[in-house]
């Protein structure tokens with residue numbers, strides 16, 4: 090590719106639709122795409138929040154307008170894409186980001202909840218892919234970005250509707266990447282780890298519905314420990330991933346599920362559940378995670394354990410096989426060997 094770095098990430102004259110742009114990750118993605126030069130259509134069920142995102146973008150010197158849409162309504166989604174094309178003559182990027190979450194186990198899930206989550210999180214993305222995909226196929230270019238979740242990688246008790254819909258989104262993205270590749274339309278998914286957004290406030294609410302700052306601090310700390318980096322994710326971590334996939338820099342990238350998650354879904358013995366050191370007998374391989382989250386491995390023998398890159402963990406975990414950890418309080422980081 091014959092381009093400077095700023096040209097490779099430049100979205101000037103590109104038109105991007107972002108659903109669920111009224112808050113959280115959608116707002117961050119819309120803002121970063123606009124900062125890179127795109128004309129952004131901020132779409133949301135809550136029209137006033139979409140207006141607010143568009144207003145913030147314009148105030149920061151970008152270009153954006155708001156559109157009210159319910160992504161479960163196929164005609165409304167077609168109308169959103171048609172409105173973007175009518176106004177600008179083309180559509181270059183769509184980020185199918187809108188979603189909802191319902192906490193329930195498999196046995197407790199009602200048919201109503203299942204239908205509701207599937208309607209927003211899967212069918213909404215599907216309709217967005219269809220409407221934008223047809224336009225992009227005819228114009229011979231485009232980038233479709235669908236939001237999946239880290240919940241596609243690990244069975245998460247109590248989150249079945251959401252995670253099943255997200256698995257479907259990942260497979261939809263890969264299938265469409267094959268179908269639209271010949272038309273130079275790229276299709277990718279992003280599967281974020283935990284990010285502090287309004288979607289996750291439900292874990293830290295007081296009985297009166299307001300946020301409990303102590304609970305929130307503890308919850309963010311607990312989530313941070315799930316990453317080998319010891320960091321919580323931020324909306325911009327996902328916005329920059331979307332910017333990359335939307336930009337010319339990713340011209341050779343299609344059919345991937347990008348995982349900006351701080352390493353939280355790797356099949357490792359997790360610091361929050363491991364003893365500070367796990368030493369085996371002489372000559373026996375071991376894996377340990379120190380209190381500060383560093384991964385240590387080696388052979389049981391006198392001397393200091395070596396620190397290894399998490400990239401080698403899958404191999405190390407196979408000698409000896411990882412133990413099934415007891416119930417995880419976060420309900421989302423079970424230690425699942427992938428073999």
Ligand SMILES: NC(=O)c1ccc[n+]([C@@H]2O[C@H](COP(=O)([O-])OP(=O)(O)OC[C@H]3O[C@@H](n4cnc5c(N)ncnc54)[C@H](O)[C@@H]3O)[C@@H](O)[C@H]2O)c1
Pocket residue numbers: 108109110111112113114115132133134135138158159160161185186187188189209213236237238239280281282283284285286287288289
């Ligand atoms: N926050 C995280 O930790 C996290 C982790 C993994 C994946 N994700 C995914 O990232 C995306 C954004 O998540 P978020 O945390 O910003 O969520 P959020 O709840 O903060 O925002 C979601 C937005 O979608 C909109 N929306 C909901 N239903 C809609 C509908 N029917 N039509 C149009 N808009 C609708 C809401 O009004 C809201 O503005 C979602 O797809 C989510 O599943 C988030």
